[in-house]
Amino acid sequence: MTSLLDQANNKDNREQFLNRIAKAAGRPRHALKDHPFKPLNTLPDDLLADKSPEELLNIAIKNSESVNAQVVLKPAAQLADFLTAYAKQENISHLLLPNNTPEEWEKYGLMEWSKNPGVENVAVWSDKLSRQENEENANQADLAVGMGDYLIAATGTVTVINRSAQGRGFDYLPTRLLLIVPKSGLVKSTREAVNKYNEQTANGLSTSTFNFISGPSNSGDIEMELVVGVHGPVECTYLIVEDR
Amino acid sequence: MGISTSDKPFITRVKEDEADHFMRAAVAKAQDAQFIKRTQARRELGNWNEWRDLAEQIRQHVLKYLPDYLEEFADNVEKQDGHVFFAKDEDEAHNFIKELAIAKKAKNIVKSKSMVTTEIDLDKTLLSIPGANLLESDLAEFILQEDNWDEPTHIVFPTLHKNRDQIQREFQKLGYDGDDDPQHEARFVRGYLRKYFMKADFGITGCNFAIADNGMINLDTNEGNADITMAIPKTQVVVMGMERIVPSMKEAEVLDNMLARSAVGQKLTTYCTFTGRKKGGEVDGPDDFWVVIVDDGRSKALGTEFEPILQCIRCGACMNVCPVYRQVGGKGYGSIYPGPLGEVLSPILGGYEKFKDLPYACSLCAACTETCPVKIPLQHLIREHRIVEMDGKHMDHSMTNLILKMVGKGTQSPFLFGSAMKMAHPASNMFSQTEQPGAVEGMYDEGKIDYVPKIVPKLIHGWIDTRDVPRPVKAKENFRHWFKDHKPEEMAPVVKKEGGHAND
Ligand code: SF4
Numbered sequence: 001m002t003s004l005l006d007q008a009n010n011k012d013n014r015e016q017f018l019n020r021i022a023k024a025a026g027r028p029r030h031a032l033k034d035h036p037f038k039p040l041n042t043l044p045d046d047l048l049a050d051k052s053p054e055e056l057l058n059i060a061i062k063n064s065e066s067v068n069a070q071v072v073l074k075p076a077a078q079l080a081d082f083l084t085a086y087a088k089q090e091n092i093s094h095l096l097l098p099n100n101t102p103e104e105w106e107k108y109g110l111m112e113w114s115k116n117p118g119v120e121n122v123a124v125w126s127d128k129l130s131r132q133e134n135e136e137n138a139n140q141a142d143l144a145v146g147m148g149d150y151l152i153a154a155t156g157t158v159t160v161i162n163r164s165a166q167g168r169g170f171d172y173l174p175t176r177l178l179l180i181v182p183k184s185g186l187v188k189s190t191r192e193a194v195n196k197y198n199e200q201t202a203n204g205l206s207t208s209t210f211n212f213i214s215g216p217s218n219s220g221d222i223e224m225e226l227v228v229g230v231h232g233p234v235e236c237t238y239l240i241v242e243d244r
Numbered sequence: 245m246g247i248s249t250s251d252k253p254f255i256t257r258v259k260e261d262e263a264d265h266f267m268r269a270a271v272a273k274a275q276d277a278q279f280i281k282r283t284q285a286r287r288e289l290g291n292w293n294e295w296r297d298l299a300e301q302i303r304q305h306v307l308k309y310l311p312d313y314l315e316e317f318a319d320n321v322e323k324q325d326g327h328v329f330f331a332k333d334e335d336e337a338h339n340f341i342k343e344l345a346i347a348k349k350a351k352n353i354v355k356s357k358s359m360v361t362t363e364i365d366l367d368k369t370l371l372s373i374p375g376a377n378l379l380e381s382d383l384a385e386f387i388l389q390e391d392n393w394d395e396p397t398h399i400v401f402p403t404l405h406k407n408r409d410q411i412q413r414e415f416q417k418l419g420y421d422g423d424d425d426p427q428h429e430a431r432f433v434r435g436y437l438r439k440y441f442m443k444a445d446f447g448i449t450g451c452n453f454a455i456a457d458n459g460m461i462n463l464d465t466n467e468g469n470a471d472i473t474m475a476i477p478k479t480q481v482v483v484m485g486m487e488r489i490v491p492s493m494k495e496a497e498v499l500d501n502m503l504a505r506s507a508v509g510q511k512l513t514t515y516c517t518f519t520g521r522k523k524g525g526e527v528d529g530p531d532d533f534w535v536v537i538v539d540d541g542r543s544k545a546l547g548t549e550f551e552p553i554l555q556c557i558r559c560g561a562c563m564n565v566c567p568v569y570r571q572v573g574g575k576g577y578g579s580i581y582p583g584p585l586g587e588v589l590s591p592i593l594g595g596y597e598k599f600k601d602l603p604y605a606c607s608l609c610a611a612c613t614e615t616c617p618v619k620i621p622l623q624h625l626i627r628e629h630r631i632v633e634m635d636g637k638h639m640d641h642s643m644t645n646l647i648l649k650m651v652g653k654g655t656q657s658p659f660l661f662g663s664a665m666k667m668a669h670p671a672s673n674m675f676s677q678t679e680q681p682g683a684v685e686g687m688y689d690e691g692k693i694d695y696v697p698k699i700v701p702k703l704i705h706g707w708i709d710t711r712d713v714p715r716p717v718k719a720k721e722n723f724r725h726w727f728k729d730h731k732p733e734e735m736a737p738v739v740k741k742e743g744g745h746a747n748d
Pocket of ligand 1: 506555556557558559560561562563584585612615616617618619620622
């Protein structure tokens, strides 16, 4: 008996399937190249296009709070103090940090803080550790402080990508997630964020994941009552850096 | 489970649901709450109908060039060293995944909510692997699994029919000693599943949209379970209905926005993720990435009047507005796809024999079509099924044809028609009740018929079982006699409008 597994990535398996459905539809294959998708309107690009940067920021804050994200605005010079105080206030005993380069930390004036954040146990997500060690660290962490790329006004979302310094488990496993986002990363809509990632990809960005995170994990599965904090973080904070 | 959730006849299922007062109240509450949230979320976006036009265009375009888009997607997955298997039916799909789980020596399989995996009966297949464990990680699916794989009620809220006390009792079997507060129950599941997640080696997810031009898959969830399912296990299998594809992330983000607003009244789900096989330098995510693209009867709709149902993005809005769903609840439909979506899709995927009743569980009010974010003409498709069943498939013809032939003969002959009118009142005596507690005064002066014996043909049962039929009045009191006996006492005055004619 031949194994079904041999049929994965097998030309016959694919061709038979695609020919069969093309026949069922009564339409020839390979007609797409002459009929690429052309959207009938520009709504996704027009969304919030008439708003000033101040208005966009206000919309972003309102929408972020409506998804139970905590929003904090600080200039770079105050980030270290804020993070230290925040960790203390939340009684953090296990902190997880990304393996940022010195330049990446310094962009936010956090090089010193990252070396001495004032928390008892500090782990760094890094490709120098095994997968399991990283995941265990993330699972132990009661706070992860990571880097976000864009803050989306229309949906109250912060975006992150998967990279060697900050993996998937970094964003999902800790009890609390705090994402640092520069104010220059404020965009109108999910469309604008997608456009920016497409540009970055065309310029060489390589990642397996674009993640759009809107607040802490939640569920309405029990009697439709909103429960915050199911599998992912139970608290989510966006730290917006006003002067970056 | 497959697409069918019950072997009981439709009418029995409906009767059972009728008696489930908690479920019916929960469905009504959910529909009302979702109405407010959904309407608000759509209003905030603005230009909702133009967004629907765009969403419809995206979905129709993709269906028109489906083989080309699937080919482009498969090429891009393969370029990332991923694997794609095209499964023509349920058996091929679940057998493939079973073989893969065995080959990978999977011990702890974790799944995130996916309708298509339920459709292909994947859970049962995987549980048949000796030594393999399986856990559903979505909170609702986990509750159903712990309650002996209970049937889902809704595609977005599968446990709508369960209350917090029932859930508390299920969790107590797993060691939960807290109260019935949903927050505490959910935290218990978080801890329970986290331990399992940490040792999971084989992850299975569905797919909201496959992205043709980069080979990624797009998933929308609120709990974060799908993302953990894609982070920790070294092997990930994505199971997707073949129609769940879009040209690029741009079209996906349009549909993600519309899906969240339509399904749960959110602007976007908490986690909206575009993902694929782990790339160089990254620490976690799947080393091994497999996509199983499933037909399982969908191609029967392609190129037919039913093709628009493949535009569906599984938001559940149609069931949230359906007056029949409000009464029957999800289980009454006997399909994992209930409500208007299920009335159209179930007979296509599961056949008319099994689901012939579903197109009749509809008042053709069109509320579903009105709310559908991708503009599927649901009530037209439901009607189309009725036409196929009656004309094309000649289902239920024998006795119905005979009765209608007799009615035809009877109404052609004045003598027979007159005799039937005379006999209607005395003949209905034995089925009529004159005592009508609770009935509106004057509604059933002659009593009403609410019972006919079992041997009476189905066509007549169909009327009597589900409606209050007034008993026919005595022949000499019927409308014809009344009309004959009454002459107008005075002509109604004709008022002439200014500058117009008397009868304008
Ligand atoms: S048919 Fe339309 S409204 Fe119903 S689930 Fe599908 S997309 Fe949503």
